[in-house]
Amino acid sequence: MFIFILNCHHQLLMPCSPRKARLLLKGKKAKIVSMEPFTLQLLSGSSGYKQEVSLGIDAGTHTIGLSATTEKQVLFEAEAKLRTDIQELLATRRQFRRARRNRKTGYRQARFQNRKKPQGWLPPSVQHRLDAHLKVIRLVHRILPVSKTTIEVAQFDLQKIQHPEIEGPGYQHGPQQGFWNVREYVLWRDGHQCQWCQGRSKDAVLNVHHIESRKTGGDRPENLITVCKTCHALLHRTHQEQKITRKSNGFRDATQMGVLRWKIYEQVKALFPHVHLIYGYRTSATRLA
Structure with missing residues (x-):
């Protein structure tokens, strides 16, 4: 545990131990300027001795990892959880707004x-993630004399993940090429068979059902499944969508990370000097070496 220190000119110094902080306060050589994180300001003194402090950011769509270290010890570690309810809240607000507009x-x-x-x-959900990254990076720069910032991100080839054999012009042809609409593609993908009862109900009428609510999951093929009319009514009555196995795990987080990585890097680089971007696979290779 460390106590963060500012000198009398509000310049950042290296943190000290709790024992030393108690002695400074007892001797009236420092005052408290912040309770969280606990920060002291010296009432007199010089610029102080500084070491090279490196800040590492593990960017993510659900969690942000932070670690500020010197050559020999860790000064600050944290894990920030990001909100995941923004899209659903905005979709609910949009429904109320449209209903009110139609009435009045x-x-x-x-x-x-x-x-x-x-x-x-x-999009607001992506903007929140960007703002959260910038907020936590600013926080560390306010309490420690950071000399170098390294942002670790991930890069995904989504089509290669889904179709390892893809190459050349195949990247230009999506899985729905040649189909009139998403519904037709989903029916073909599922073999024109109910995926809930596997045809045991003998109902010939097929529908396309949203696994996750339309307002949060959208009309993407990964969020749609073929069911017969009988099973469709059953699912709406009993809400057993959690038992359905998706045709794909979805790549929403990977897509957002592809957008965020350059936005985070560009905005942090505009705020602070000596900012570097690295990829997770390189970090993993370095650890194994």
Whole structure:
């Protein structure tokens, strides 16, 4: 455990031990300027001795890992959990807004075409993740004299993950090429058979069911499954979607990470000097070497 220190000119110094902090406070040589994280400011003194402090950021879509170290010891470690309910909350708000609009202002023309998004706009759920990364990085830079920042990210080839044999022009042809719509593709993918009862109900009418709510999972093929009319009604009554095995695990986090990695790097580099970007597979290879 360390206590973070500022000198009398509000410049960052190397942290000290709790014992030394107690002596500084008892001798009235320092004052408390922050309780969380616990930070002291010296009432007098020089610039102090500083070591090279390296900050490592393990970027992610659900959790952010941070570690600030010198050559010999760890000064600061933390794990930040990110919110995952933004998309669902916005979808709920959108439903209420549309219902209210239809009830009270149905005479107004729709204005979807005249809304322009600013340059560099990101979806709110992705923007939150970007802002959270910047917030925790600023926090560490406010309490430690960081001289180098390293951001570890991941890079994914989503089509290669799903189809290892893909190459050349295959990257330009999505799995739905040649189908009229998503529903037709899902029916073909599932062999025109109910995936809940495997045809045991003998119901010839097939529907496409959302595994996860449309407002959070969308109309992506990975969120759709073929069921007969009988099983469709059963699923809506009993809500047993958690028992359904998805055709794909989904790559929402990998897609968001592909967007975030450059945004995080560019904005952190604009704020602080000596910022470096590395990839997770290189870190793993270094550890094994």
